[in-house]
Structure formats: C-alpha cells, structure tokens
Amino acid sequence: MEHWWYRNIVEPGKLPLLLALTAFVVTFLATRFVTRMIRAGRGPFHDVSSGGHHVHHAVPGVVLMCVGGFGGVASGGRGWTAGATAVVFGIGAGLVLDEFALILYLQDVYWSEQGQKSVEAVVLTASLLVIMLVGFSPLGVNDVGADERQDRASVITTLLGNFALALAALLKGKFRMAVLGALIPVVALVGAVRLARPGSPWAARLYRHRPRATARAERRARRHASRWGPWEHRLGDLLGGTPTDQLKRRQENHRG
16 A cells, blocks of 8 residues: 555645645545535634624635645645645635636626535536546656657647547536536547537537537436436435425425
8 A cells, every 4th residue: 555655646646636625525525514614603603704794714714825826836746835836726616616617707606506506516526536547647648659749740649639630529518527528538529429419519610501510419408407406416415415406395395
C-alpha cells in the first residue's frame, strides 16, 4: 500500500490534487448539512448577514480560491505550501460551486429546481478530478506515446480531433458528455455520434427540415427522462436537499 501511494500519488505530484479534491468534497457536504439545518431551524447554525444583507458563502469561497490559487502558483507546486494552498483552494471551490446556480441565474435559487444545477456542477467537477487523479490527461494526450510527443503535428492533430468531438457533443446538448469527453475521448465520441437533444443548437440548425430525426430525438429524450429522470431527481434531493416547491407539494399531499 505504501509503495502504491508513493508510485501513484506522491511521485507523480498528485498529492496536492488529492488534497484539493478531498477538501472540495468535504466542504460541499459540510455546507449542505449546515444549510439544511438552517432551513429546518435546527442546531446553532444561522445565516450570516452584514448591514442587513445576507452574505452568501460563495463570497468567502471566492476569496479562498484566490488565496489558494495564487498561493499555489507562487509555491511552484512544491513542499508543504503546495498541499496547504491546495486545501484552501478546494475549500473555496466547494463553497463557490455549492452556489453555482446562484451565479448562473443571478438570483437566489438555492432551494429551487434550478438550484439543483449546483449539485450537478459539484458532481461533475468531482468526477473530473477523480479522472485526472487516476491518470487521464485533457483531450486524450495521455494516449500519445513518447515518440509521438516529439512530433508536434501528431499532438496538435490529436488535440484538435478530440476538441472537435467534445464540441460536437456540446452542440448536441450533451454538456456532461462534452466535459467528461475532454478527458476521456471515447465519451465525447459517443456524444458526437448520437442524436442531438431537442432544443440544442445542433437540432435547431440541422433538424429543421428533418422531421424524422426530430421525432426520434424527442422520443429518445422522453425515454431518457422517464428512465433516468427520477433517479437524477432523487440524487439531487439526497445531495442538495428537496426544492421548496416540491417539499410544499409533498406536505400538502400528506395533509390531504
């Protein structure tokens, strides 16, 4: 175990990344626990206000990200300073992405369905960090051998090809596959060759005069929603808490 730790984590310099990932996940879980307790009126927790204005935890999160990010750059990625700044950055990122939906919609949607975007952003970010931790490099450059790295044309071709696949998946409305595909090209390939989602830029542009393709895309979207939608909602409720409107409906149904 000690040999594996040194060979796979310490020697490649991945320890700061592991520390940042751990701090990121722990901070998100702790933050959601505290906000749930505040929402339920339990425990000693309460909102922080200054001058009558609610201070969102994304504010100290941004400060911590700046301290950790610039501190990590200054440390050169070496020594205990690199690990400490990685932890600070991970904590800040956890606080900021916990309110990702607020930044996205520019309004307080924390306990709404739109607020579940924060949970999705956190899960996606944590997945990317884990993938990087186990050895994948962006856009599939890890698949290029030592001899090929000497040929800049090969590297550039690989980068452009994988970027094109990720971009195609993004235009087809498959955001998660596009992001993951930046690290795992086969994921981007699957997203690029499958039907575009209804309402995506690809469908709006290329399916306008293809009613069969539009119908197939809509059927596939409905099947996906019926099969995976409930599980996605349950996961979102488990990690981020049930949206207020859904909670009210459940309470009304229970009373009825």
